[in-house]
Amino acid sequence: xxxxxxxxxxxxxxxxxxxxxxxxxxxxxxxxxxxxxxxxxxxxxxxxxxxxxxxxxxxxxxxxxxxxxxxxxxxxxxxxxxxxxxxxxxxxxxxxxxxxxxxxxxxxxxxxxxxxxxxxxxxxxxxxxxxxxxxxxxxxxxxxxxxxxxxxxxxxxxxxxxxxxxxxxxxxxxxxxxxxxxxxxxxxxxxxxxxxxxxxxxxxxxxxxxxxxxxxxxxxxxxxxxxxxxxxxxxxxxxx
Ligand code: ATP
Numbered sequence: 001x002x003x004x005x006x007x008x009x010x011x012x013x014x015x016x017x018x019x020x021x022x023x024x025x026x027x028x029x030x031x032x033x034x035x036x037x038x039x040x041x042x043x044x045x046x047x048x049x050x051x052x053x054x055x056x057x058x059x060x061x062x063x064x065x066x067x068x069x070x071x072x073x074x075x076x077x078x079x080x081x082x083x084x085x086x087x088x089x090x091x092x093x094x095x096x097x098x099x100x101x102x103x104x105x106x107x108x109x110x111x112x113x114x115x116x117x118x119x120x121x122x123x124x125x126x127x128x129x130x131x132x133x134x135x136x137x138x139x140x141x142x143x144x145x146x147x148x149x150x151x152x153x154x155x156x157x158x159x160x161x162x163x164x165x166x167x168x169x170x171x172x173x174x175x176x177x178x179x180x181x182x183x184x185x186x187x188x189x190x191x192x193x194x195x196x197x198x199x200x201x202x203x204x205x206x207x208x209x210x211x212x213x214x215x216x217x218x219x220x221x222x223x224x225x226x227x228x229x230x231x232x233x234x235x236x237x238x239x240x
Pocket of ligand 1: 021042044
């Protein structure tokens with residue numbers, strides 16, 4: 001496997017007027033890694049997400065996706081990223097297939113390739129039998145799975161998700177987490193943003209963001225000093 005990191009962030013900062021929302025953020029996400037960006041409300045997660053997805057531009061620091069600098073080579077960097085936003089962004093009046101086809105066309109895919117990819121990605125997420133259903137007839141968890149399938153249509157190497165379990169019940173959250181972890185087992189890298197401690201597993205690469213600074217990085221269980229879920233969560237809570 002290529003050992004260039006899927007994501008490398010160095011010295012990243014961001015200001016809103018005179019307010020320093022992110023400062024000196026450095027981290028990498030390795031190929032195939034599932035990394036969790038954990039931070040409480042206002043820590044700077046969405047700001048970081050907006051910089052990584054090119055929604056905001058950073059004056060300080062560098063972001064590199066699979067070796068491509070986001071500032072200097074934005075199209076090369078961005079086409080390697082799949083994005084799942086916190087707010088739902090599918091068209092509720094269109095079917096699963098129509099939403100996926102629309103997204104594929106924006107990436108310049110032929111209808112035939114779009115159909116092949118849509119079938120493959122929805123099958124991977126257990127949604128291939130819902131291809132002709134309108135989005136509004138799907139549960140919140142099923143809609144999230146379609147958003148993940150859509151984010152993977154152009155075969156990105158890095159998936160970035162901003163609080164993707166927002167609004168889901170516990171089984172729905174666990175299913176989405178399980179799907180993304182399984183995708184990482186197949187070589188995709190993922191950066192999963194959350195404020196929920198129970199979404200962190202002991203062997204996840206954890207990035208703790210507090211008041212705009214990364215205060216802890218490493219395997220979650222090692223940082224907490226224990227791998228038992230409840231004890232680990234209570235240790236991690238002290239970092240927030
Ligand atoms: P949440 O979990 O509540 O979504 P977050 O970790 O995503 O929080 P951000 O939304 O990135 O945090 O906000 C980081 C800080 O920057 C907060 O103090 C917030 O008030 C501030 N902030 C965010 N957006 C703006 C903006 N457009 N203008 C001014 N300040 C902002």
